Amino acid sequence: MLLVDFQKQLDHFSLEMQFELDREILALVGSSGSGKTTLLNCLAGIVHPDVGTISLNGQEFFSGGQKPLKIQKRKVGYLFQDYALFPHLSVEQNILYALSRGTDVSHITELTKILGITGLLGKYPHQISGGEKQRVALTRAMAVQPDILLLDEPFSALDDANRDRCQDELLRIHEKWQIPIIFVTHRIADAEKLADRILRIEKGQMTEQTVY
C-alpha cells in the first residue's frame, strides 16, 4: 500500500497530494506543468516534499523532519519521459545497470521474452526504434523487481500498433506482479483503458475522476 500525504512548494503553486494506492493502476492526467512529474520524482526520491509523509508497504520513504530514504533503498521502478537509456551501453547493459553483481536474473530473461526484446540485447540505443526503446526502458524499470512502478508518459512516442502492444504487455505484467503502477498520460483514452483510478492534477491540486 502506498500512502501519500505531502506538500511541496513549486515555482508558481504548491503541490498538495493526498491519496492511498493499493495494487492498482493509477493514471495521472492534467495540464502541462501541473505537477505530475514532480509527484513521481517525490515518490522515487529524486526530489523531496517540504512537509508530510510518503510510505510504501509500511516503509517510510519520507517523513517530516527525518532524513528521506535514499533512492537506492526505495524499491521503485521508474521509466522516465525520455526513456533515459545510456547511449554508450548495449540494451543488455542498460537493463542490468542497476543490479548488483550476482543477482539472479531469471526474471529478466522472462521479461525480455514478454516484451519481445530478446533479439535486441546486443544492440545500442541508436540502433533501435522508439517503440523498442520504450520496451527496453520498461524492462530496465522492472529489472530491479520493484514494489511500485512509475511511468512518465510511457506511450507518447509510440504509434497506434505499438501503443496497443505495450499497453497489453503492461496489463500482463501488472496481473502477474500485482504491484501498484502510476503512469502519466495526456491521452484520456489510455487512462480509461488501463487505469483502475484516475487522478487529475491542476496547478498542484488533485481531484479523483470516476473511471467508466
Ligand SMILES: Nc1ncnc2c1ncn2[C@@H]1O[C@H](COP(=O)(O)OP(=O)(O)OP(=O)(O)O)[C@@H](O)[C@H]1O
Ligand atoms: N524542484 C522544483 N522546485 C520548484 N519548482 C519546480 C521543481 N520541479 C518542477 N518545478 C516546477 O513545477 C511545475 C510542475 O512541473 P512538472 O514537471 O511536475 O509538471 P508536469 O505536470 O509533469 O508537466 P508536463 O506534463 O509538461 O511534463 C513547473 O512549473 C516546474 O517549473
